[in-house]
Amino acid sequence: xxxxxxxxxxxxxxxxxxxxxxxxxxxxxxxxxxxxxxxxxxxxxxxxxxxxxxxxxxxxxxxxxxxxxxxxxxxxxxxxxxxxxxxxxxxxxxxxxxxxxxxxxxxxxxxxxxxxxxxxxxxxxxxxxxxxxxxxxxxxxxxxxxxxxxxxxxxxxxxxxxxxxxxxxxxxxxxxxxxxxxxxxxxxxxxxxxxxxxxxxxxxxxxxxxxxxxxxxxxxxxxxxxxxxxxxxxxxxxxxxxxxxxxxxxxxxxxxxxxxxxxxxxxxxxxxxxxxxxxxxxxxxxxxxxxxxxxxxxxxxxxxxxxxxxxxxxxxxxxxxxxxxxxxxxxxxxxxxxxxxxxxxxxxxxxxxxxxxxxxxxxxxxxxxxxxxxxxxxxxxxxxxxxxxxxxxxxxxxxxxxxxxxxxxxxxxxxxxxxxxxxxxxxxxxxxxxxxxxxxxxxxxxxxxxxxxxxxxxxxxxxxxxxxxxxxxxxxxxxxxxxxxxxxxxxxxxxxxxxxxxxxxxxxxxxxxxxxxxxxxxxxxxxxxxxxxxxxxxxxxxxxxxxxxxx
Amino acid sequence: xxxxxxxxxxxxxxxxxxxxxxxxxxxxxxxxxxxxxxxxxxxxxxxxxxxxxxxxxxxxxxxxxxxxxxxxxxxxxxxxxxxxxxxxxxxxxxxxxxxxxxxxxxxxxxxxxxxxxxxxxxxxxxxxxxxxxxxxxxxxxxxxxxxxxxxxxxxxxxxxxxxxxxxxxxxxxxxxxxxxxxxxxxxxxxxxxxxxxxxxxxxxxxxxxxxxxxxxxxxxxxxxxxxxxxxxxxxxxxxxxxxxxxxxxxxxxxxxxxxxxxxxxxxxxxxxxxxxxxxxxxxxxxxxxxxxxxxxxxxxx
Ligand SMILES: Nc1ncnc2c1ncn2[C@@H]1O[C@H](COP(=O)(O)OP(=O)(O)O)[C@@H](O)[C@H]1O
Ligand SMILES: [Mg+2]
Numbered sequence: 070x071x072x073x074x075x076x077x078x079x080x081x082x083x084x085x086x087x088x089x090x091x092x093x094x095x096x097x098x099x100x101x102x103x104x105x106x107x108x109x110x111x112x113x114x115x116x117x118x119x120x121x122x123x124x125x126x127x128x129x130x131x132x133x134x135x136x137x138x139x140x141x142x143x144x145x146x147x148x149x150x151x152x153x154x155x156x157x158x159x160x161x162x163x164x165x166x167x168x169x170x171x172x173x174x175x176x177x178x179x180x181x182x183x184x185x186x187x188x189x190x191x192x193x194x195x196x197x198x199x200x201x202x203x204x205x206x207x208x209x210x211x212x213x214x215x216x217x218x219x220x221x222x223x224x225x226x227x228x229x230x231x232x233x234x235x236x237x238x239x240x241x242x243x244x245x246x247x248x249x250x251x252x253x254x255x256x257x258x259x260x261x262x263x264x265x266x267x268x269x270x271x272x273x274x275x276x277x278x279x280x281x282x283x284x285x286x287x288x289x290x291x292x293x294x295x296x297x298x299x300x301x302x303x304x305x306x307x308x309x310x311x312x313x314x315x316x317x318x319x320x321x322x323x324x325x326x327x328x329x330x331x332x333x334x335x336x337x338x339x340x341x342x343x344x345x346x347x348x349x350x351x352x353x354x355x356x357x358x359x360x361x362x363x364x365x366x367x368x369x370x371x372x373x374x375x376x377x378x379x380x381x382x383x384x385x386x387x388x389x390x391x392x393x394x395x396x397x398x399x400x401x402x403x404x405x406x407x408x409x410x411x412x413x414x415x416x417x418x419x420x421x422x423x424x425x426x427x428x429x430x431x432x433x434x435x436x437x438x439x440x441x442x443x444x445x446x447x448x449x450x451x452x453x454x455x456x457x458x459x460x461x462x463x464x465x466x467x468x469x470x471x472x473x474x475x476x477x478x479x480x481x482x483x484x485x486x487x488x489x490x491x492x493x494x495x496x497x498x499x500x501x502x503x504x505x506x507x508x509x510x511x512x513x514x515x516x517x518x519x520x521x522x523x524x525x526x527x528x529x530x531x532x533x534x535x536x537x538x539x540x541x542x543x544x545x546x547x548x549x550x551x552x553x554x555x556x557x558x559x560x561x562x563x564x565x566x567x568x569x570x571x572x573x574x575x576x577x578x579x580x581x582x583x584x585x586x587x588x589x590x591x592x593x594x595x596x597x598x599x600x601x602x603x604x605x606x607x608x609x610x611x612x613x614x615x616x617x618x619x620x
Numbered sequence: 621x622x623x624x625x626x627x628x629x630x631x632x633x634x635x636x637x638x639x640x641x642x643x644x645x646x647x648x649x650x651x652x653x654x655x656x657x658x659x660x661x662x663x664x665x666x667x668x669x670x671x672x673x674x675x676x677x678x679x680x681x682x683x684x685x686x687x688x689x690x691x692x693x694x695x696x697x698x699x700x701x702x703x704x705x706x707x708x709x710x711x712x713x714x715x716x717x718x719x720x721x722x723x724x725x726x727x728x729x730x731x732x733x734x735x736x737x738x739x740x741x742x743x744x745x746x747x748x749x750x751x752x753x754x755x756x757x758x759x760x761x762x763x764x765x766x767x768x769x770x771x772x773x774x775x776x777x778x779x780x781x782x783x784x785x786x787x788x789x790x791x792x793x794x795x796x797x798x799x800x801x802x803x804x805x806x807x808x809x810x811x812x813x814x815x816x817x818x819x820x821x822x823x824x825x826x827x828x829x830x831x832x833x834x835x836x837x838x839x840x841x842x843x844x845x846x847x848x849x850x851x852x853x854x855x856x857x858x859x860x861x862x863x864x865x866x867x868x869x870x871x872x873x874x875x876x877x878x879x880x881x882x883x884x885x886x887x888x889x890x891x892x893x894x895x896x897x898x899x900x901x902x903x904x905x906x907x908x909x910x911x912x913x914x915x916x917x918x919x920x921x
Contacts, residue, residue, distance in 0.1 A: 191710045191749065273749060274711050351710070351749040360745040361713050368712075368720040378709055462707040469671055469703070470724040471696040616674035 092198035093211035096185050100219030106547070107177050108226030110554045111170055111254075115162070115227075117561055119234045122161050132156035159242040159319035162234070162250070171257030171313045172290065174223070178258040179282045181219065182265025185212050186341070187275035192461045196350060209266075209345035213338060216262055220255060227251045242319060250318040256330050260309045261286060263337035270344035273353035276381055283385065309333055371467050372480035379454065386447045387492055393443055394496040397436035398503020401429050401511075429509055433500065433519065434586030438578065440496045441523040442557060444489060445530045449549035451485045452534035456545040460620045474613050482535060482605065489527045493520040511585065519584035525594035525601070526581045532601025532608075539608030542618050552577065622685035624649050624771045624802035625670060629679030632665050639665045641827045642679060647804050649770075652797055654817035655806040656906075662826040663806040664704070667775050671701060683771060697726070700764035704776035705757070708748045714759055715744030721763045733766040739788050753780035765792050772796060772803045778812060790816060810906060843880065846873045846896040847887050854890035859883050 126132045136156040154160030186209070189195045198208050228251035234240055235247045242250075265282045272278040289308040296304035296311055305311030312333075315326040348354050367377035376383075458464050467477055497520030501513045534549035541548075559576035573579050580597060582590040625647040632640040640662045647653045657663050668674045670681040672688045672695075681688045683695040708717050722728040737744055742758045751759075757780045764772055772793075778786045793803055793816055807813050813820060820837060822830040830837060847853065853872035857865045861878035870893075876883050887895065 192707060193705075196753075276711075358747075360743075361747065363713055363715045363719065363745070365716060365719050368716055369723050371724060374720055378711075463709065465673065465703065465706060466708065466721065467724060468673060469696065469701040470721070471693045471726060472724055473693050614675055617668075 089203050089207065090211055092195075092203070092208045093215040095194075095198070096189075096212050096215030097218045098215075100181055100185070100216055101222055103177070103181060104219035104223040105226065106550070106554075107174070108223045110558070111173065112226055112230030113558055114561060115166055115170075115230050116234060117558065118165055119158065119162060119240070120237060123158065123237055123240065129156070132161075153317070154320055157320075158234070158237075158240045159246065159250075162231075163317070163319045167253060167314060167318070168293070168310070170227075170254045171310060174255055174258030175261035175286055175310070176283075178220075178260075178262035179265045179279065179286060182216065182262045183269050183275050183278040183282060185216060186266050186269030187272070187278045190351065191275050199350070204346065205348075205350070206342050206346040209342045213266070213342070216266075220259060220262065223258060224251060224255045227254050246319060246322070249316075249322055249324070252327075253313050253316045253318040256313050256316070256327075257310060259334050260330065263334045263341065266341035267337050267344070270341050270348065271353055271355045273351070273355070277353075280381060280385065371472060371477060372484065375481060375484060379451075382450075382454075383488055386450075386488070387495055390440060390443055390447070390492045391495050391499040394436065394440050394499035395503040397439065398433070398500035398505075399507055401432050401436070401504045402507045402509050429504075429511065430515075431583075431586045433504070433511065433516070434583035436500060437496070437519050437523060437584060440500070441493075441527060441578075441581075442553065444492045444496070444523065444527050445553045446550075447492065448485060448489060448527055448531050449534065449546060449553060451488065452531070452538065452549045453546040455481050456538060456542055459542065459617055462619075464617060468617065475609060478535075478609055478612055482531065482609075485531055486528065489531070490524055493524050493527070496520050496523075515585045518589055522582060522584040522589035522594065525597040526577045529577055529597045529601040529604075532604035535608035535612075536604040537608065539611030539615065542612075542615070543620065622682070623647060624651075625681065625683060625773075625804055626685075627666075627670065627679065627681045630666070630669055630676050630681050631678040632662075632669050632674065633677040638826050640669065643828055645821060645828065645831065647771075647802060649802050650797065650800050651818045652793065652803040652805060652816050654813035654820040655804060655823065656808065656810070656813055656820055657806075657823035658808060661823045663808075663823060664775055665826075666823070667701075667773055667804075667806060670773065671696075698769060699771040699773055700725070700767040700769035702760045702764045702772070702774040702777040704779050705753070706760055708756060708759060710749035711747060713745055713747050714742060714751065714755070717748060717759055718744065718763055718766070721759075722766065725763075725767050728766045729768050730766075732768065733762065736762045736765055736792070739792070740785060754782060754785065757781060758785070761789060761792070765796065768799070768801070770801060772801060774803065775806045776808065777805070778807075778809065786812070843876050844873070844898050845876055845883065845887075846871070847890075847892045848872075848894045849890050849892055851890075854886050856883060856886050859886060 126135055133156050136154070153163065155164050189198075195208070198211075199205060203211070228248055231247040231251045231254075232244055235242050235244060261282065264285050265278070268282040268285070269275070269278040272281055289310050292304055292308040293310045293314065296302055296308070297314075305314055309330065312326050312329050315323060316330075317323055344354050367373040464477070468474060494517065497516040498513070500520075501511070501516045504511055504516075530549060530552055533552045534545055537548040538545045556576040556578045559573060560578040563573050563576075563579070577597070580593055582588060582593070623646040625645070627643050627645050629642040629644060630640065631638070631642045643666060655663055655666070665674070669676045670683070670688055672692045675689070684698050686695040686698070688695045712720070718733065722733070736742075740758045740762060742755065742762060748756065748759075757777070761777060764774075778789055781789065790812070793805070796803060803816075805813065805817060814834065817834075819831065819833050821828060849870045849872070851870065853867055853870060856862050856872065856874060859876075859882045861876050862883060863875050863877070865872070865874040872887075874883075
């Protein structure tokens with residue numbers, strides 16, 4: 070006797086439209102959203118930076134002086150790439166943005182590609198795509214088309230910003246140079262989208278695919294960094310990020326370097342598509358044991374399980390924070406010479422407020438500012454993972470059992486808080502190790518205080534995120550990243566232009582003393598903590614009452 | 621004595637769309653209640669409201685007298701839930717997953733778990749990402765039965781299982797009832813419900829349209845009548861309550877709702893060779909309820 074299915078509903082018309090392109094359309098929708106946000110943030114950053122440069126150095130002479138003061142400084146070049154002709158707008162743009170944006174785009178692309186090619190599979194959605202009468206290879210090509218649309222949007226947004234910079238007063242570069250420059254800005258994203266796609270075929274779960282592609286990125290980034298900060302410039306030829314620098318989009322453009330970049334992307338995409346057809350769903354090419362002797366450590370409670378399931382991610386973030394803080398610490402001495410020179414002060418006016426302090430401390434203040442930014446991004450990322458645990462249905466497994474929502478949420482939040490405290494302290498120790506290796510002589514106590522000073526603003530981001538999670542869960546990530554991005558933009562803006570102090574006050578960074586350049590302001594920190602706590606409690610109360618929601 | 625599940629005006633609206641109209645239903649201790657309805661009828665909405673995963677727009681649900689909104693944890697201690705599908709952590713093995721779920725539940729019957737693993741031919745050493753849909757569903761089933769909870773709430777529990785495993789599932793369900801456990805079984809597979817349930821509730825577009833035992837429900841449907849004649853069958857379509865008349869050669873089939881005498885008189889007047897009438901199956905019952913609606917034949921099975 071056969072069972073009679075009773076679904077009176079028709080299959081959704083959307084799926085009927087063309088099952089073969091479902092995957093592509095679904096992925097395009099997701100990618101377009103994040104690429105638009107990224108594009109807008111990067112564009113605003115460029116616009117502000119460029120206009121403040123033009124405003125601060127209107128004349129040839131002023132620009133010349135800037136160039137002399139910065140030229141050939143190893144510390145800065147390691148971070149931003151070699152400074153060529155920064156007495157021109159185009160040179161300044163290249164130096165400030167090319168490496169930075171290529172790297173930012175690359176990291177975004179890694180995340181998006183592994184999410185698309187591995188995350189969707191982990192969540193069981195890839196199976197649905199394949200059910201739409203399509204082969205694994207065709208689904209992969211489709212997914213690439215979806216990703217490409219995101220990349221194109223990123224290019225368009227960035228190009229619009231660059232072209233408008235070109236129209237500013239005596240910017241001095243043509244539209245075609247601007248378009249080529251924009252292309253090189255998104256090249257990093259294209260390269261590492263392909264890297265992420267291949268890693269996703271190789272590795273059986275997303276976290277590992279992301280780890281592998283991040284490692285590849287780190288390696289190429291180090292190669293570029295060494296090439297730019299030593300005499301071994303030829304090393305640039307061995308890093309896809311170096312090729313982007315070789316394009317020299319704004320001066321003596323060398324478009325032939327597009328060939329290795331394009332080749333790299335095409336070969337990797339072809340490889341990813343080919344590999345997609347050679348493996349089974351839920352398997353990676355790199356053989357991973359499908360069976361394992363049961364390890365029940367850290368599986369005795371939901372909180373411990375979160376720790377176990379996320380330990381690689383958490384460790385990766387802590388390592389990244391330590392590495393960045395160490396690197397900056399090491400650079401403190403050489404970079405301090407520049408910060409100290411009067412001509413840069415308009416650019417770093419907030420830093421200049423503390424002109425009476427040592428230049429090194431000023432640079433370290435700048436360091437902790439960037440490290441805080443990274444730790445805040447970690448918080449936003451952890452909030453995003455918490456939300457996607459709900460959206461993907463993992464949370465159901467806990468909440469249908471005798472576990473209260475508040476206990477679950479407070480456990481998750483506590484873990485993030487601990488992560489933040491550890492990260493802030495690690496950053497202090499690592500920065501100290503870095504500067505101590507250069508015999509700079511700032512005490513570890515000073516740096517630990519500076520690290521601790523960053524805990525409160527970071528927890529405020531957490532509070533904002535939990536608030537969003539309770540009230541508009543779908544926007545959790547967006548609001549957490551938005552708070553960070555907004556604060557960053559406003560602060561950067563304030564370094565070049567006179568802006569309204571109300572506006573300035575909306576930046577979390579603006580509330581924070583730039584320790585160790587100036588003394589930490591603990592009472593402000595306490596206020597930030599209280600605001601964060603209140604927001605967090607409101608969010609938790611709302612979460613306890615609302616529906617669990619998918620995406 | 622408190623009912624295993626009791627809802628009082630349980631309602632769920634999404635904007636102006638009513639996914640579940642005020643629902644009043646009681647599931648008695650020790651019974652298996654089938655909760656039937658086509659896709660989109662609101663079965664999952666009902667269950668998620670009862671479990672407190674979504675917040676009812678109005679009304680409330682109680683598990684053994686415990687309000688599931690205000691006493692969620694205590695209520696959940698008395699129940700286990702089998703969802704139609706769920707996401708598990710791809711890099712844990714099946715065994716590790718069962719261990720974790722068991723720990724959250726607190727108390728489980730380890731010996732029974734081992735039995736269930738064997739019964740469902742489940743390999744707990746494999747990582748979750750390597751499991752097929754059916755195998756992932758086995759995790760849900762084993763994890764629920766191993767708790768020996770007083771109440772089992774199931775939302776299309778056999779989706780993805782092959783017929784042998786469906787059979788194993790039925791055995792477990794009947795065993796659970798024999799142990800005095802209560803089962804709330806949502807399904808759109810009639811055969812499963814017919815085989816297991818003491819009472820049946822039928823939900824349609826968010827509204828409870830029928831509730832009763834199978835024999836109580838049969839009256840809803842027409843009786844099927846089949847008669848063969850020496851010659852051409854008599855005309856019966858003018859008789860009140862007769863529908864679906866079909867004539868093939870000398871054979872007449874039709875359905876009758878209401879008093880049967882006028883139809884019988886007409887048939888006897890036509891000198892029948894044979895006469896057969898039977899009770900409707902649950903499928904026919906459903907057809908008569910949803911007769912006007914399209915039935916999607918593309919579903920698997
Ligand atoms: N979060 C939601 N927002 C809006 N409508 C929903 C939501 N969840 C379910 N629905 C709608 O409620 C109705 C009942 O859904 P559901 O309970 O899943 O049905 P069933 O489980 O009986 O197939 C469907 O029409 C569905 O589209
Ligand atoms: Mg359902």
